[in-house]
Amino acid sequence: MGWTSYDIDRATTTDQALREEMTQQGTDGASWEVIDSATVGATWYAIMSRTLPTGEAFHYGLVCLTERRNFGPSTEFSYKDMTEGCGPFYYDAPLRLINKLDQLAPNPSPAAAQWRAKCRETRAAKAAKERTKRETRAQLARYISAQFKGATHANATN
Secondary structure (H helix, E strand, C coil), X not given: CCCEEEEEECCCCHHHHXXXXXXXXXXXXCEEEEEEEEEXXXXXXXXXXXXXXXXXXXXXXXXXXXXXXEECCEEEEEEEEEEHHHCCCCCCCCHHHHHHHHHHCCCCCHHHXXXXXXXXXXXXXXXXXXXXXXXXXXXXXXXXXXXXXXXXXXXXXX
């Protein structure tokens, strides 16, 4: 339940480091692969695939909190990973990942389903906030333009 830390090259991105770390081949023949991922701030979201030796595959969402500390030519990279089934309290996963998860794993656990729903709610709230900002800016621009035209017209007639 703690953090995993190791040194990486400074030029290595969070996505590169975690894809390498999470893509694994088990000694029993099982494997793990990153299907898709996105970094939002210092949080990495991914869709993982676990394939059993029988060929049966399972998909799940993964959330990794990350931290980087630069020391000279290298960087100490740290991450804390949790699956969507843990009910992580981080809801900025892009909708493309959530939608893809729904296609690959349509019957998530209750905690995973709740996490996906919260991600959708968070994205919808952010989109509404951005829409309001754009509309407010447009209204302000129209108001200023009207005031400027009115002032210019009044000055020209006096």
